[in-house]
Amino acid sequence: MTKVILRQADILTKGEEFHFSRSVLSRSRPKALHDQDYYEIFWLHNGRARLVTEGGKMDLTEGDLVFLAPGLPHALQGLGEESHIANVIPRRKRIKDLVTRFPEVSQFFPEAGSLPVQVHRDIRHLAQLSTAAKSLEAAPRTTLYLEAFLIPLVAELSFEAREEAASIPAWLSEALLRAEDPAVFRDGAAGLVAQCGKAHAHVARTMQAHLGQTPSDYINRLRMDYAARQLKGTPDSLSEIATDIGIHNMSHFHRLFRARFDMTPRQYRVKHQKGVVQPI
Structure with missing residues (x-):
């Protein structure tokens, strides 16, 4: 795919601290990825969509909220019925100031080039988000109204993330960290289960409840x-x-590799490897 670059200076006029828009996504396969020099928050409030990046794809459903960092080439494609999204583009300096004041916000606004942060909102939370978005849409494009929207949102998400992390059993958290060692994931799901010291069925049920993944799914991703x-x-x-x-x-x-990155291992190597002698 070819790539175009979108710039904050072309979207935000002088005195505007954020941009708000709503749109219906095209169902056509993206012909190009675009990069950008600004942060972006968008959510799907109807239908399904696919976020395509150089590293793979992320399928989205109604209620999915996504935080995009600058420097991540991507494209959005609607799937099936009409896919409606709303998006907010804050001035980059406003995000930098917010992270300085509230360091925990950085988990949603990571460094340039970082992978997208995806959070799902249920019907109740999506309704709350829609109400806040309507107020933001009608408000002056100033820092006051931008922060009135962002701070409650990221505070709620941060609280939920802390609750979720605290709810994962210690034995599983420790095993997941150890599973990042090739010596462990080389043995597949059995290697992870062995680190847990629990029956496979119990590990599988616990992971499904807390992570929405099976041991095999988790290990294969690693x-x-x-x-x-x-x-x-x-x-x-x-x-x-x-x-x-x-x-x-x-x-x-x-x-497995194609399912993860939407390309073959050989295609991935050709695309990403620079200056390394290829094996015969």
Whole structure:
């Protein structure tokens, strides 16, 4: 895909501290990704959509709220019925000031180039968000009204994140950290379950309840992310990388990698690897 760059100076006029808009997404496959030099918050209040980046895709449903950092090429595509989104583009300096005053806000406004932050809002929270958005839409484009919208939103999300983290059993949190070691995820879901010291069925139920993932889903994500780093940073062959992450069936490796990054391992290497001698 080709790439275009959108700039804050072309969207915000002098004296405007934020931009607010609503739109219906096109269902056509994106022909180009666009980059931008500003933060953006958008949510899907009707239908389904897909966020496409260079690293993969993120399917969105009604109620999904997404925080985008600058420096992340992306595109949005509507899926199925009409997909309605609302988005807010705050002046970048306002976000910098907010993070300085409230450091915990940085989890939603990370450094440039960071991956999107996705949070789902249920019907009640989506209704609250819609009400706040209507007030923002009608308000003067000043810092006061921008912060009146953003601070309650990120405070609520931060509180929910802390509650969720606190609710995950300590044994599972510790096991998930240990699972990031290749020596653990090389053994697949069994490696993670062994770190938990619990029955597989109990681990699976607990992970589904707290993370919405199975042990296999979680481990395969770690494996594919590790494989992607190896493809970008080493000359190791595909079979060596697959073996290193504990996958001995190349068809299975390709299928998992494509599901994660929307391209084959070889395509990913060609796209991202620079100046590394390729294996024969």
